[in-house]
Amino acid sequence: MATAANSETERLVYTSEELLESDACEAPLVAGGVRCHGGFDAEGAYRSPRTRYRAPAIRAWQARLKRDGATLLEVPRELMPPQFPNVAQAKLLVREGVREPIVRALTIISIVEGFGAIIRDVEVPDLGALIHEPIAGTALAHLRGALFEAHARDESGYRDEGGHKQMWEAARDLAFEKPRIPGDVLMRLMGRGRRDAKRERAFPQIDEKLEALLSTMAQVLVVEVFAMGTFAWGEALLSDPEVSAAPKPAADLIRFIRSDESPHVEYLRTALSEVRARRLRTQDGGEIAGRTVVDGILHRVLRAVASERPKQQREDVRRDLVAALQNAGRPESLLEAFEALATPWTPPARTGFEPPLAASV
Amino acid sequence: MKLATRLHRSLRIARTAAALWILYKPPEYASRLLRRPQPDRTQTHERAARLILRSALDLRGVIIKLCQSVATRSDVFPPPFIHVLKQCHDAVPPKPFDVIRAAVESELAKPLSAVFAEFDEAPLASASLAQVHRARLLGGERVAVKVQYPDIEDIVRTDLANMRRACRVYEFLDPQPLALMPLLEELTTHIGFELDFLREADSADRVRGLFADDDRVVVPRIHREWSTRRVLVMELVGGLKVTDKSALEAAGLDPGVVVQDLMRIFVRMILAAGFFQADPHPGNLFAMPDGRIVVLDFGLAKELPEGFGLGLFELMFSMMTLNESAMIRAFRELGFQTKTGDPNTFVQIARRMMERSETGRFEGEFTEDMTDELFEAIREDPVVSVPSDFVLVARVFALLSGIAHTLGQRANVLEAMGART
Numbered sequence A: 001m002a003t004a005a006n007s008e009t010e011r012l013v014y015t016s017e018e019l020l021e022s023d024a025c026e027a028p029l030v031a032g033g034v035r036c037h038g039g040f041d042a043e044g045a046y047r048s049p050r051t052r053y054r055a056p057a058i059r060a061w062q063a064r065l066k067r068d069g070a071t072l073l074e075v076p077r078e079l080m081p082p083q084f085p086n087v088a089q090a091k092l093l094v095r096e097g098v099r100e101p102i103v104r105a106l107t108i109i110s111i112v113e114g115f116g117a118i119i120r121d122v123e124v125p126d127l128g129a130l131i132h133e134p135i136a137g138t139a140l141a142h143l144r145g146a147l148f149e150a151h152a153r154d155e156s157g158y159r160d161e162g163g164h165k166q167m168w169e170a171a172r173d174l175a176f177e178k179p180r181i182p183g184d185v186l187m188r189l190m191g192r193g194r195r196d197a198k199r200e201r202a203f204p205q206i207d208e209k210l211e212a213l214l215s216t217m218a219q220v221l222v223v224e225v226f227a228m229g230t231f232a233w234g235e236a237l238l239s240d241p242e243v244s245a246a247p248k249p250a251a252d253l254i255r256f257i258r259s260d261e262s263p264h265v266e267y268l269r270t271a272l273s274e275v276r277a278r279r280l281r282t283q284d285g286g287e288i289a290g291r292t293v294v295d296g297i298l299h300r301v302l303r304a305v306a307s308e309r310p311k312q313q314r315e316d317v318r319r320d321l322v323a324a325l326q327n328a329g330r331p332e333s334l335l336e337a338f339e340a341l342a343t344p345w346t347p348p349a350r351t352g353f354e355p356p357l358a359a360s361v
Numbered sequence B: 001m002k003l004a005t006r007l008h009r010s011l012r013i014a015r016t017a018a019a020l021w022i023l024y025k026p027p028e029y030a031s032r033l034l035r036r037p038q039p040d041r042t043q044t045h046e047r048a049a050r051l052i053l054r055s056a057l058d059l060r061g062v063i064i065k066l067c068q069s070v071a072t073r074s075d076v077f078p079p080p081f082i083h084v085l086k087q088c089h090d091a092v093p094p095k096p097f098d099v100i101r102a103a104v105e106s107e108l109a110k111p112l113s114a115v116f117a118e119f120d121e122a123p124l125a126s127a128s129l130a131q132v133h134r135a136r137l138l139g140g141e142r143v144a145v146k147v148q149y150p151d152i153e154d155i156v157r158t159d160l161a162n163m164r165r166a167c168r169v170y171e172f173l174d175p176q177p178l179a180l181m182p183l184l185e186e187l188t189t190h191i192g193f194e195l196d197f198l199r200e201a202d203s204a205d206r207v208r209g210l211f212a213d214d215d216r217v218v219v220p221r222i223h224r225e226w227s228t229r230r231v232l233v234m235e236l237v238g239g240l241k242v243t244d245k246s247a248l249e250a251a252g253l254d255p256g257v258v259v260q261d262l263m264r265i266f267v268r269m270i271l272a273a274g275f276f277q278a279d280p281h282p283g284n285l286f287a288m289p290d291g292r293i294v295v296l297d298f299g300l301a302k303e304l305p306e307g308f309g310l311g312l313f314e315l316m317f318s319m320m321t322l323n324e325s326a327m328i329r330a331f332r333e334l335g336f337q338t339k340t341g342d343p344n345t346f347v348q349i350a351r352r353m354m355e356r357s358e359t360g361r362f363e364g365e366f367t368e369d370m371t372d373e374l375f376e377a378i379r380e381d382p383v384v385s386v387p388s389d390f391v392l393v394a395r396v397f398a399l400l401s402g403i404a405h406t407l408g409q410r411a412n413v414l415e416a417m418g419a420r421t
Helices: A002-010 A054-067 A087-095 A100-121 A140-156 A164-176 A185-190 A208-238 A247-276 A290-327 A332-340 A355-359 B003-033 B042-059 B062-071 B079-085 B097-108 B152-173 B180-195 B197-210 B245-250 B255-273 B308-320 B324-334 B344-355 B368-379 B388-406
Strands: A027-031 A034-040 A279-281 A287-289 B116-126 B130-137 B142-148 B231-235 B285-287 B293-295 B383-385
Touching: A027 A164, A027 A247, A034 A164, A034 A247, A034 B324, A054 A140, A054 A247, A087 A100, A087 A208, A087 A332, A100 A140, A100 A164, A100 A185, A100 A208, A100 A290, A100 B308, A140 A164, A140 A247, A164 A208, A164 A247, A185 B255, A185 B308, A208 A247, A208 A290, A247 A290, A279 A290, A287 A290, A290 A332, A290 A355, B003 B042, B003 B152, B042 B062, B042 B079, B062 B079, B062 B152, B062 B180, B097 B116, B097 B142, B097 B231, B116 B142, B152 B180, B180 B197, B197 B231, B197 B255, B245 B255, B255 B293, B255 B308, B255 B388, B308 B324, B308 B344, B308 B388, B324 B344, B344 B368, B368 B388
Parallel strands: none
Antiparallel strands: A027 A034, A279 A287, B116 B130, B130 B142, B142 B231, B285 B293
């Protein structure tokens, strides 16, 4: 066993088929009548999908990074805004019969999870030509058709298997016994106003597609890391028999999702760390430290995610909540009790990836 | 309407129905009698469609609307009908100004000069049910005045009754008739909507309210004090045709942004709000030089059933992510039913649609080719029930895709939702 583990951590090159392969399972995972990915081994333990080779591969790439003297980047958890409404607030609402905001939130989470599948369409340029040092035997060399594809399949399901989108829906339907889905879910998801047609470039000196790839990976990484807070929230809420009609199966589903998401965080931070440890070719024939680019992008992403967006999301949720309470004819005292349970939070002043810090390669 | 006109219209419809019967039935009976296989009917369909088109252009009114309606139902009618009847444009010669003046004065119970400082005698546009004139209110504001033809309700009633009769005879004579009656009922409902200008005013207000937080969307303001069931007075707004790429570029507008904005507007109406302007042809959409998008004509605004937007989203999403079990659920939740009950029929239909896209995958755009393929697959047998709302929405997305392609862009529904950052 030890020998196998050692040889596993030494192997750095995999085929796409291997990285998409799942362990054999004794029993499938069926949630809310939908066959989902993953399954259970002979001991009844849940096995995440497509991890037979993917999990050891990520460990091997991380070990190599360490051997090369590079560090594995960490997204600071303290930047993660608290879930709103928090568990205590959500429980209060459900106990008081105001379930709509929670059903809406769970539905939006399921859709957002599903949208994670668009990562398979992210264009991966010829990284070998754009990065100064070789990338053979890295996570970076396995993005296209393998790591991105596995990620996409995990999120939205594939062929006849449901993914995280369907698992969140099943958890919601189990816990709240197939609730009515608020008609404004997609309206909330679309948000207000318009988006800019073109994103302003932070590093115009590097290849545009490379910058787009790194920006997408940084955004997805931050979303995945912060989603751990959402999973903890979902698990705590849906496992409470006072709230949930099916505490164990509903909470188990969230737990399975959380375990499936772990490889996503790991391969993304590995690949970004690999870029960070290398030099990128600039369009004028020069080069720039990968760390400068990755940290600059992460700083921008974290600053936006940790400050503006939560504030806007909070306002939206609060507005829905006030409307729901009014529609249900609930007294203002309920809103006051709800507010009293709020988690105070001030976004930290620093992201840890500030440009001056980033400049010192 | 005069008795003679009514008689003429009834006879013309009856004559067309009889000609269609002769076109189809005797050869069919002959084949059966001689035990020969049915011949290819493509040419017969083409001749039948041309016959109907001639009658429509002669009679106008509701027959034009029927032809337009048939041209959008490739799930029911064979391709020759769609191609021929697509030519049945809504533009018809305008009514004389005297008729229009009388209609407006009768509706407002005032002389024209008591409301308008100016009223152009030449119409801006004329269609099968109404025409539009440019005018200026006494207060100075420039307005567009939509005036319903005075005898149109009578014509509609007569034509619909004649068509219903013709349909019944057809259903009686044909052992396997096309489902024309539901189509006629749908047309009756839609024309009823279009003839009620107060409903149109309400719809315009509702859509304007939907975009109250978005100053880039313009829905003309209605002058309620001068609007009735048959006269609609609205703010005069216009701009550049959204299909005129060189004009857009000359004005400094990015066609990509115009398409993105159009998609965002329609996706928000259809998927998110469940209430939408169902006729986004290029004559109803303009881009203002400052980039704002003008949406006109809410005569056919339509409310979708609760959950429809989410169901459609789920269908598109499952197609995009190749999740077949979710596709089957979404088709069913939208109201599709197969003859055999075999759920794989839906997967086959989705695969055929995807094969018609440029990449062989569904990436969020309902192109006209894909919609055609969907309806061809449906017509070929396996699906017995297709929700009419789905047909209408698919047509809207196909129209938007056509506009986008004219501008060298793509009309990606899921991207408009913010799926791709």
